[in-house]
Amino acid sequence: MADTNPIKQFEIHEVAPLEIAGLNLAFTNSAFFMLLATVSVTLLMALATNKRALVPGRGQSIAEILYGFVADMVRSSAGNEGLRFFPFVFTLFIFILAGNMFGMFPYLPLPIPGVDNHGFTITSHIIVTLTLSMMVMAIVVGFGVYKNGFKFLKLFVPAGVPPILYIIVTPIEVISFLSRPISLSVRLFANMLAGHILLKVFAGFIVMLGAAGAAWGIVGILPFAMVIGLTALEFLVAFLQAYVFAILTCIYLNDALHPAH
Amino acid sequence: MTLIALMNLAVTAAEEAGGGEHEASGAFPPFDPTYFASQIFWLLITFAALYLLMSRWILPRIGGIIEERRDRIADDLDAAQQISAEADQTRSAYEQALADARARAHNLAAEAKAAMDREIADETAEVDAEIAAKSAEAEKTLADARAKALAEVRNIAAPTAAEAANRIGGLAVTEKDADQAIKALESR
Numbered sequence: 001m002a003d004t005n006p007i008k009q010f011e012i013h014e015v016a017p018l019e020i021a022g023l024n025l026a027f028t029n030s031a032f033f034m035l036l037a038t039v040s041v042t043l044l045m046a047l048a049t050n051k052r053a054l055v056p057g058r059g060q061s062i063a064e065i066l067y068g069f070v071a072d073m074v075r076s077s078a079g080n081e082g083l084r085f086f087p088f089v090f091t092l093f094i095f096i097l098a099g100n101m102f103g104m105f106p107y108l109p110l111p112i113p114g115v116d117n118h119g120f121t122i123t124s125h126i127i128v129t130l131t132l133s134m135m136v137m138a139i140v141v142g143f144g145v146y147k148n149g150f151k152f153l154k155l156f157v158p159a160g161v162p163p164i165l166y167i168i169v170t171p172i173e174v175i176s177f178l179s180r181p182i183s184l185s186v187r188l189f190a191n192m193l194a195g196h197i198l199l200k201v202f203a204g205f206i207v208m209l210g211a212a213g214a215a216w217g218i219v220g221i222l223p224f225a226m227v228i229g230l231t232a233l234e235f236l237v238a239f240l241q242a243y244v245f246a247i248l249t250c251i252y253l254n255d256a257l258h259p260a261h
Numbered sequence: 262m263t264l265i266a267l268m269n270l271a272v273t274a275a276e277e278a279g280g281g282e283h284e285a286s287g288a289f290p291p292f293d294p295t296y297f298a299s300q301i302f303w304l305l306i307t308f309a310a311l312y313l314l315m316s317r318w319i320l321p322r323i324g325g326i327i328e329e330r331r332d333r334i335a336d337d338l339d340a341a342q343q344i345s346a347e348a349d350q351t352r353s354a355y356e357q358a359l360a361d362a363r364a365r366a367h368n369l370a371a372e373a374k375a376a377m378d379r380e381i382a383d384e385t386a387e388v389d390a391e392i393a394a395k396s397a398e399a400e401k402t403l404a405d406a407r408a409k410a411l412a413e414v415r416n417i418a419a420p421t422a423a424e425a426a427n428r429i430g431g432l433a434v435t436e437k438d439a440d441q442a443i444k445a446l447e448s449r
Contacts, residue, residue: 007289010289010290010291012290012293012299012300018299023298024295024296024298024299025298025299025302025303026296026299027299028296028299028300030296030300031299031300031303034303034304034307035303035307037311038307038308038311038314041315042311042314042315042318042319045315045319046318046319052322052325052326053326054330056326060326063319067320067323067324067327068327086320087320088316090315090320091308091311091312091316094315095307095308124291125290125291125300126292127291127300128300131300131301132304135308
């Protein structure tokens with residue numbers, strides 16, 4: 001009987017072993033999909049803008065729309081000063097988007113030795129999303145202190161509040177600041193994880209019903225329709241979560257640029 | 262190196278929390294710490310590579326393309342504005358020339374009319390004077406003729422009267438008498 005375990009898609013396999021300073025840094029299918037995201041995004045963007053056409057073609061239009069989309073996002077939530085972080089936010093957005101989109105392949109036969117055929121969603125691992133969000137927080141705190149010095153702590157002392165209320169407001173602000181990396185990473189991770197589990201659970205129903213024999217195979221149309229709907233929904237979530245991650249990054253960067261809000 | 266040390270620490274902590282399991286057997290893969298270090302390591306490498314490629318190569322290129330297009334559009338708009346201004350200038354010059362020509366034509370017509378009027382007036386005056394002169398001459402001739410005729414009438418009046426009186430009235434009236442009688446009539 002076919003393997004219908006919905007957790008199997010999250011398993012990590014070693015492709016090439018690597019150990020540095022006692023750490024297992026093996027090249028895995030996860031690393032392969034990260035590399036795939038980087039290489040394919042770079043190639044697609046380079047190819048699309050290769051002609052530098054005054055009147056853009058289809059590919060160049062998409063590249064320019066992505067550029068304008070992220071630039072507007074940064075400008076509207078972090079102001080013109082925020083544009084210094086535009087390359088970072090763009091990379092973050094496009095990397096997460098590519099990772100999410102490559103995760104939408106249930107089966108990805110690639111002629112590379114050691115890489116198995118099933119798809120893998122890099123953002124369905126908490127350690128990946130947590131690393132990304134810690135990167136954002138490191139930049140927010142690092143740049144915030146570098147630019148504003150001691151005034152960066154104004155972030156926790158919002159203006160226009162009666163002084164007595166600072167006893168309550170400041171701890172709340174501190175807690176909300178500290179929970180940012182957690183909420184940022186868990187949001188993306190949980191969305192991708194839950195979506196992909198749901199997809200494979202319903203896909204597993206089709207296999208189980210088909211294996212049940214007799215007329216049960218016909219009932220399999222129902223979970224199949226569900227999988228089609230969920231796939232469309234997951235494409236939306238894949239884009240939306242990349243967008244949410246990027247826009248929240250912009251909002252946090254705005255705090256680093258203008259701590260007194 | 263601090264990074265690797267940190268990652269090492271995280272992995273050992275996670276492994277201890279997970280009961281020291283080293284192989285990915287049974288644990289829920291996203292929470293299995295076996296490959297945490299590997300994932301962080303490769304994520305940092307691929308993300309840094311993508312960041313460098315985007316920030317150094319792709320994004321400046323797209324920005325350049327967009328800027329170039331904006332410049333080109335601005336240039337074209339400028340050129341269009343300039344040409345439009347030139348066209349306006351040409352049109353106003355043309356209108357000025359047209360107005361000038363019209364004014365000149367108007368002046369010429371007015372001058373010609375004035376000259377014509379003057380000439381007509383002159384000629385009319387000349388002709389009037391001539392007519393007046395001729396008329397005066399004619400009147401004079403007429404007056405002379407009448408005076409002469411009247412004088413002749415006077416001359417023949419006495420003999421005619423005497424003759425008429427002699428023949429009709431049978432009176433013996435001399436010319437002298439008649440003349441005297443006429444003179445008396447005239448003087449009355």
